[in-house]
Amino acid sequence: MSDIAQRPSVLFVCVHNAGRSQMAAAFLSHLAGDRVQVRSAGSAPADTVNPAVVEALAEVGIDISAEVPKVLTADSVQASDVVITMGCGDACPVFPGKRYLDWRLQDPAGQGVDAVRPIRDEIEQRVRALIDELAPVADA
Numbered sequence: 001m002s003d004i005a006q007r008p009s010v011l012f013v014c015v016h017n018a019g020r021s022q023m024a025a026a027f028l029s030h031l032a033g034d035r036v037q038v039r040s041a042g043s044a045p046a047d048t049v050n051p052a053v054v055e056a057l058a059e060v061g062i063d064i065s066a067e068v069p070k071v072l073t074a075d076s077v078q079a080s081d082v083v084i085t086m087g088c089g090d091a092c093p094v095f096p097g098k099r100y101l102d103w104r105l106q107d108p109a110g111q112g113v114d115a116v117r118p119i120r121d122e123i124e125q126r127v128r129a130l131i132d133e134l135a136p137v138a139d140a
Helices: 020-035 051-058 075-079 115-132
Strands: 009-014 037-042 083-085 099-102
Touching: 009 020, 020 037, 020 051, 020 115, 051 115, 083 115
Parallel strands: 009 037, 009 083, 083 099
Antiparallel strands: none
């Protein structure tokens, strides 16, 4: 049991913060609400979020059209309980006492929405499992 006042915090990291990490953060925010603090960042952020990712999430009722890729900082890693990497390799700083997970997912960069949908669906499944582990609903 976790203290309700102490929300777990999760940081999703990929290279460009334009696809996978944006989708994961959006799903976690959408599905967990205020039970989990959510961040996302990229080791080499793109200028904009992948339009196919925006479209794929819009199809399931999640609007990330206003999101902007953010740069990965050591502070964001230190402020997170769980750091989930998605292909950022050695660019992700590692700090003791943090839990690291590596989600191997296809990169949606340069792909159309048809190719992004299965990536989106896999990310949603992984995020739902993460929520069940980190912040289960009390009456579930």
